[in-house]
Amino acid sequence: MVSHAHQGTTSSALARLSVNVARLVGIGPHGYAHLPGMAPQHLNDDLCRTPAATAIRIAELTTVQAPWTEMSVLLARESGIGTLGVWDYLITSAPTPLEGIRDAAAYFATVADPLTDGMRITEDGERVTISHLNRADIAHEAACGIRGYALGLYQRRLGEAAGRRLVPLHVSLAAKAPARHEVLVELYGTRRIEFEAPASSITFRAADLDSPTPHAQPGLSAVLRRHAEQSLASAVPLHDWPALFRTALGSAHDEGAPTLSSVARRMSISARTLQRRLEEHGTTWSEEVETVRRDLIARLLHDTDLSVDSVAARSGYADARALRRAVRRWYGTTPAALRRAGRGANTQAGV
Incomplete structure (x- = not known):
């Protein structure tokens, strides 16, 4: 259902999240209100898709005020269940967290720009690796912050699906090594973080993601997939x-x-x-x-x-x-x- 029309845009839900974090680091509306897609009737309409250039600009403004590591943590902290709409529930309502993250990868365009961002799930025996694919400049502060956030978001949603905190085996970030990264250790729950990696990914034990989701309801995943398709079809x-x-x-x-x-x-x-x-x-x-x-x-x-x-x-x-x-x-x-x-x-x- 993803078309060329969706390329170059992100969900308004993601834009609202970015604005919220920008405010938390002290950026007032004067910094972003004039940008395309920031008018209230666009920002608050879930059918509207915000220009990706606007989202990137807000991220750039945020990393001027705070380190990219802090931006990653703030975005993850403010991403309560439901913040990103149907995409969140695709993960938490599937029969297993693994099935949920597969659905999330298939419908990643409901949240992100399909032209520049994607997800890939790699299953290798006892391990499952979730990669965040992003074509931005590896050294760009805003891109670093977004990649750090994406992995933290996947970890949070999978933990919410499993009903417990999941600690990854390893985290790789296509981001420059920061002077300090204690906030990322706290975010991911591990010190096994590799910087300046070829790609951003987070790896879990397969057994952690194969366990039944405590609150899964039969047939709900199919309903949510149809809703995701309809959301893309009706998007502006x-x-x-x-x-x-x-x-x-x-x-x-x-x-x-x-x-x-x-x-x-x-x-x-x-x-x-x-x-x-x-x-x-x-x-x-x-x-x-x-x-x-x-x-x-x-x-x-x-x-x-x-x-x-x-x-x-x-x-x-x-x-x-x-x-x-x-x-x-x-x-x-x-x-x-x-x-x-x-x-x-x-x-x-x-x-």
């Missing part, structure tokens, strides 16, 4: 500025007649900046509003039995006459004919 990747703007405009339109200033506030920019950005992308406020109205009207005519007067009111037109003029201009036909055509298409498609 905020790849670029036009996508961010149109998401904000659509949200504002759902709540009433949108104005330039109200949408600008949603995007945490000024109305003048919004107008300038629209011009830079070859469009205007009136053109974008008309597109939203056109799509809404077609949807209401095709999918509901609302009268033309009601459709006009819901889409921001003064009356049915104004709506009819707009439909004639867009489609060269009447609302009634457009409704019949849309329902005929749905019938042929088996909808």
Whole structure:
């Protein structure tokens, strides 16, 4: 279910976690509120996927204020069960922790950027190694912090699935060796930590991951896998500025007649900046509003039995006459004919 559309984005849940940790190290909203995807209606909407560049920038800001090792520990500490949505429960609800981490690897894109990050599970007799695959520069402070966090997160979720703390046999980090790393020893529960390794991985005894999950429920894993697929299918990747703007405009339109200033506030920019950005992308406020109205009207005519007067009111037109003029201009036909055509298409498609 992962598509090219998801590449270059992360879940809004992961973005919220990053913002929370940034605040803990003293970074105020002024440091990140202007970044793409940080407007409240995007950040708090689980359907929206935040640009990966935004997540990276927040991580960079965090490692300016704190060592990457502290960032790893804070992210892991703040990642209570449910923080990352369905991905968390894929691990903790499977029949065994091992089956859960396999599902988590298969649906890692529900959390991370599938273009740059992934998971790999290697089973070798009495050992199971979980690798975090990340294509960023090995020496980059933010990348080091993310890799350290990822392994701590896997360990925490597996322990929650097993119902007890799991101590790894070995931890390898594709990260530069810090001056001090006691916080990582505490995070992982072992001193067997290798730095500047070719890849980041954490290794457990197979017996620890093969034991039954205490609270597993038959059939629940299949339900969660379907939910993960649906989450990816319905996600709104905020790849670029036009996508961010149109998401904000659509949200504002759902709540009433949108104005330039109200949408600008949603995007945490000024109305003048919004107008300038629209011009830079070859469009205007009136053109974008008309597109939203056109799509809404077609949807209401095709999918509901609302009268033309009601459709006009819901889409921001003064009356049915104004709506009819707009439909004639867009489609060269009447609302009634457009409704019949849309329902005929749905019938042929088996909808």
